[in-house]
Amino acid sequence: MTRKTDETTLPAGARSRPSSSSEAVRSALTELGLSAFAIVLALVISALLMVTLGYNVALAYQSMFRGAFGSLHGISQTLLRATPLLFTGFAVAIAFRAGLFNIGAEGQLYWGALACALVALTVEGLPQPIAVGLPLLAAGIAGFLWGAVPGILKAKTGAHEVITSIMLNSIAIFATTHITSRYFKAPGAVDQTERIVAAAVMPQIIPGTGLTAGILLGVAIAALVAWFFGHTALGYDFQAVGRNADAAEYGGVSSKRIQVLAMGFGGIMAGVAGGIVVLSLLNRFVANFSPGYGFTGIAVAVLGRGNPWGVVLAALLFGALDSGGMSMQLFARIPSDLTIVVQGLVIILVAAPAALRAMVRWRKPKVEPVDVA
């Protein structure tokens, strides 16, 4: 006794008005607007929370904003924190375009980081571009291989990628810890490798701030992803499988192959994220280093609505919340945990687009009648 809900029960004609590309732009803007609205709403709700708990909201947001954007140092901190999220965001968003939910970015990130560090230990004497490039390549390959596993499992056995990629996260975290402590442990209490060779450390683009070329690579990747989805046959196949797998099959696309590739490509992004953290922040592999870059990547992808530039903006926002949260704690004496609350609220609000739309519509006047004839 299923009754289809509104969109599907509209008469054919209700969906049949030819639209134009301006409509596509408008809907993209609406999407962007909804994300922005979600952010504002999250900040308002957090403000109410702060008031309830007796904090000074104005001071809190002021110091948050200053911390994130108020100085060169703040901006670099924001960008620095945004960099790994940018890549893990893509790790999720790319698979998402092919209709797959890559929850495994965290595990892919660990393998990428370990592979990167191990290669970066050996590139002594190579020119810097190669000394940086080779470890990143290793990170990408490791991420691809680990990322492809859920894709293969799905293609071969139908196992759902969400379940398998979650499980593979734990395996990756423990396996990388074990490998490090057993075979590559540097002297000391911490399970970590030796320091990578100096030539493999990513060059800083603003000296003294710790901000490295990783962010530039991220922006380049965003452009590459946008091109991939807009202008290549493989990108077409990805989206065809994501949007209508039956029609893709009709068009000669093997959806199983695409599933493996899409998860693998996502894995590359997460692997490179791990590599960049190693080459620009840690300068070695440290067991259990990630504060959840891979998981935050899911939120980044959702907030960016799978759009490459949306992912960039979302990563910047999360980076800003992170760096702003630090200074909020410092100057307004508000636990930086509150930024996690803000992030959580943004995600909930973005993940509930229907509720948001209802709120937006509720504020809008009635639609103008348009004649159809």
Place this chain on the structure above:
Amino acid sequence: MHAVELHDITKRFGTLVANKAVHLTVTRGEVHCLLGENGAGKTTLMKILFGLYQADSGSIRVNEKPALIRRPDDAISLGIGMVHQHFMLVPRLTVTENVIAGSEVSRNGFLDMNAAVEDITKLAERYRLRVAARARVENISVGQQQRVEILKALYRKADILILDEPTAVLTPQETDDLFEIIRRLKSDGKTVIFITHKLRETMAISDRVTVLRDGAVVDTLNTAETTPAELARRMVGRDVLLRVERPPSDIGEPLLAVRDLSVASRFGTAVESISFTVRAGEILGIAGVEGNGQLELEEAIVGLRKVSSGTMTVRGKELGSGPDARRMVGMAHIPSDRLRRGVVPDFSVAWNLILGSQWRSPFSRNGAFSRKQINEHAERVVAQYGVRCGSIEAPVRSLSGGNQQKLVVARELSRKPEVVIACQPTRGVDVGAIEYIHNQLLAMRAAGKAILLISAELDEVRALSDRILVMYEGRIVAERSSDAGESELGLLMAGHQAEAG
């Protein structure tokens, strides 16, 4: 005495006006057809009457009293029943259980199933709705399921019955049975509102007909005083050729040959050792009620489904696996389910027009698209085949069903194929587009291509085909020439081999 009066009903979905100041008066005890193309607003209007949608403005009177209908419950208590195009039945429950669900008879708080079975059997006999009250819905035919839906409405004391495209799923014989039932309902004083886009049915069953176009009423006519041609003109807004011309054609060499093809399904055999040949300049029609293995046959031929045994050749060469191998040898495929297979609704018109050629020159080189080539191709094809879309960048989702289908036809025929597999090519398509698609297929025939037409529309098969095969339960049960009678084919489609033989 008016059973239903709809006054000035307007309904919008976003910017689209689905119903525009509609006036409709249905007299008590008549069969009133709502005639219009897909998207004309027929179903929307009736869903408003049944309380599934709310009109933005306008008023409703039922039995000459103002009626406020907010939910289907309100409509039911006013004596209105609706049989939807897609049945709303629970397959695992019995006929009786389905009918009483929501209005169960109980005694001391317990369900009195025997009393219910008795009631329903009586009700069914009264209107000759032959169906076994204790049978499970999953085990009865589609025609019987429809009777269960009618019983559901009658059980709830409906005096006004809305039937939404009721014949779409029926064989010709079942349609005749349904018309018999409708006449009985009418003679019992019931009012029937019959939604359809088929002229012949309108002429056959209705007392009066209201024609809708683009959400507005064009006219209400007495059926006895009008003609199919006049109705078609009002429906489409221009003159329409109701019958396509099928000139004689030079039939040439065999292009597509299928030998002993069998296809397994989850429940056994879907297609059982089917053999046929389609020659150049020929349209071979496969008639049959849906669900008799046509989908499996279609998908096997075009490489989307595994074959258990048998061979398929084009120009004597055996086909490789997958749809790509078919395209390489010049096979085009108009799939039976365009929204499932034929288009990616979220993709633009331009992108949908290269589906299947996305890796081929000139659209892509080494996997990189040439936007210029893709757009030029789209502009050309859209213009040549008259696909109405806002722009080639518009998502296909935004096109009407008829234009989506035209787009699929345009894409497939613009490949310059040798063999065309056309499956349900005009399903859910308006009269104007049907005419157009039929003429395109005939043009392919005249150009010496081989066309396999698989369709559940018997009229379509008869109008276009040079030869007709009838498919029943996975087998070809008969071959007939194009002048075979409708009733003979109808019986064969229903599995009456002996009587028809």
